[in-house]
Amino acid sequence: MSYEQSQALFRRAAAVIPGGIYGHTTPAATVPGEMPYFASRGQGCRYTDVDGRDYIDFMCGYGPLVLGYHHPEVEAAADTARARGACFNHPTDLMVALAEKLVARVDFADWAVFGKNGSDLTTWAVMVAREVTGRPKILKAAGAYHGTHAWCTPGHGGLIPEDRAHVHDFPWNDVERLTRLFQAHRGQVAALVLTPFHHPAYADSQLPTPEFVTAANCLCREHGALLVLDDVRCGFRLGAGGSHQKFGYEPDLSIYCKAIANGHPISACVGKKTHQAAASRVFLTGSYWNDPAPMAAALAVLDIVEREKLAARLDLLGQRFVRGFIALGKKHGCPMIASGPAAMPYVRVEGDASFVRTQELCAAAAREGVFLHPHHNWFLGAAHTEADIDEALERIDRAFARLTG
């Protein structure tokens, strides 16, 4: 079976686009030649690639499609806003309404600002922390992804040593190393930047230990640093009020992006009154950032998240999927390891340090019409039903058979 149209389109792409497809969707990061490269259309929890093949989707666009493609309520809200116009000379009332909604929803939030991508606001949050504290240092977990900007990109090109001169890494959950970093840079640390749980690529996810969460909270207070929670990937998937509550973090700033507008481009950062003055001194804008349609979509999504108890639903669906997956691995003599919360699990073949078996399994699953990623956590969405999960597991059963057979 081939991915002829994907390949043909890629040949055109590579002639006019560096890398052909760059960034997280580059074929190089999946299983090149064995998985689709280009999408065509989607509906609910399924999408079709340019070769006309359908997939039950467990990546949800790498997170944003938390309610599935073409959610009617979200699309109606966005369409209504779009009909009024795009990118006015001014924000619309929707921006105020969205900030009010986030402030009401997130327990520690007194204000909110908006960007387009997660990176826009993780970087801005770092600047706010520096503005608040007058200090340079940023501490973050090794292997954590916070975006594409120079202080945190996982890429290697175009960097100079100065970009990272004030950024220091520690191993996730390592309280001692984190404490030592705070001590070594006493009076210099502006912020500790954390994701709610550790979800690095090419590795198992790790939940935070209670000791780590306590240490993060206490060290930030003790050293007068801001706790910046990068909730870009998890936000509103693990709880309707942000992920900090689930784990017990006490953030000063939290950034949301992927799940807030079901694929419409918008990100948000919320913070406390005490930091509002500093926040307003850190310049923030972009050509498209006032566009009302994504704000309308976000307002709709936030309603649905609460009304439909999304986090609990995703957890249940995820448990069903992960349990079924592990059982299939046992059945086929290919033990699997699952990590991370059930709503956004990462499952791989056990004892597969090179990821080769996991890559083979994901390629086989793609051939059976299930889109999984061999090196990145997956996402459940509200568009998945129990029947979709069971159908996906049947297909994965066949994928395992290909693998072992």
Place this chain on the structure above:
Amino acid sequence: MPVRLQAALHLHAVLPALGVLAPRDPAFADILAGPDTAVTLRVPGLDPTRVQRAGGKLTVNHRASPGGLLLHFPSAGQFVRTMQRRTALALPLAGITALPSAKQLLERAGARLETVLTDRAAVRRDPAFARLHVPAALTVAVAGSAVWLRHHPHGAVLRDRFEGRLVHFVALDPEFSVWLDLAPKVPAWGLGTPPRAADAEIRFADLSTVVGELLHENDSLASLGHGHLRIRGHLPLAEQIGIVMQKVDHILQPAAKP
């Protein structure tokens, strides 16, 4: 740049490429035809390198064997200056008349190796020349990575991060493969089939891809999408080793011919 690292790169990555190039390169016919002879290069604190011509074959190893010419450099700095000041491996052997054949061996073999490694215009223009460049340059890159990981101050961090991993580079045209093993305390490398399954296998499907990669002129992401370049297994490992190779290249060829 720590001078010890530079010296180690010349001793343990560049010189071994002579052993790879010699049997493939017609230009070595004359050089190999000379009388049996050997030169051992010694630099304080580093394993010696012995270049030997015997029975029409050229071998390079790091064992100290008796016999032949012994070149003892007083310091790594002196050795590096010698390697850099002169073209190729023309060594300061003036006055040593007892062993002219050893001197000639190193000078001629070294000059040819340098041409094959650094004449980028010829590599791009002439496929036959490129097929010599590939095994020599891949050897220097992989052996050089082993050296960098051992001697560079940042090497230990990467060794820890990729502890126990093995990377295998496979070119299909010209047919050549070389591996790098991070399992031993001192990273090891070798030609041909690796001692165990690779954690990352990097496969170049054609000459232009491998040449493009070696000259850092290839759009790697695009090649991966096309399948001309394949990385099976641990992509970050392959990526990191690629970066180390680039660092090695910059150290060895600060002024490579464009």
